[in-house]
Amino acid sequence: MKSVNISLGDVAIAVFEGLSDQLFRDATSCADRREIADGLLTAAILSWLAAHEPCGEPGCAPCAQLSTEAARTAVFLRFAESIARRRAEVIASLPKIPSRRPVNFN
Numbered sequence: 001m002k003s004v005n006i007s008l009g010d011v012a013i014a015v016f017e018g019l020s021d022q023l024f025r026d027a028t029s030c031a032d033r034r035e036i037a038d039g040l041l042t043a044a045i046l047s048w049l050a051a052h053e054p055c056g057e058p059g060c061a062p063c064a065q066l067s068t069e070a071a072r073t074a075v076f077l078r079f080a081e082s083i084a085r086r087r088a089e090v091i092a093s094l095p096k097i098p099s100r101r102p103v104n105f106n
């Protein structure tokens with residue numbers, strides 16, 4: 001049997017996407033979808049910030065760059081920006097769909 005290598009991050013993304021799909025299914029308006037997205041993003045950011053609190057071990061190299069709130073925020077913003085940039089690259093790489101032009105019946 002061939003083994004599949006899936007990271008914990010991939011598992012978290014799949015679970016999160018399943019949850020968001022379930023919540024969006026019940027949304028009846030753009031405002032509802034945005035409110036749901038805001039809630040999901042808030043929970044994700046709070047989870048990320050909590051997981052990136054320094055461990056408190058003196059000399060811990062992985063935590064050195066996260067030692068202050070400002071440093072954690074800067075790391076988080078770079079991470080969020082990289083996700084948005086990757087999404088924009090994927091969208092830009094998709095085949096272009098010709099725009100619909102109004103049909104002239106004259």
Ligand SMILES: [Zn+2]
Binds near residue numbers: 054056060062
């Ligand atoms: Zn640490």
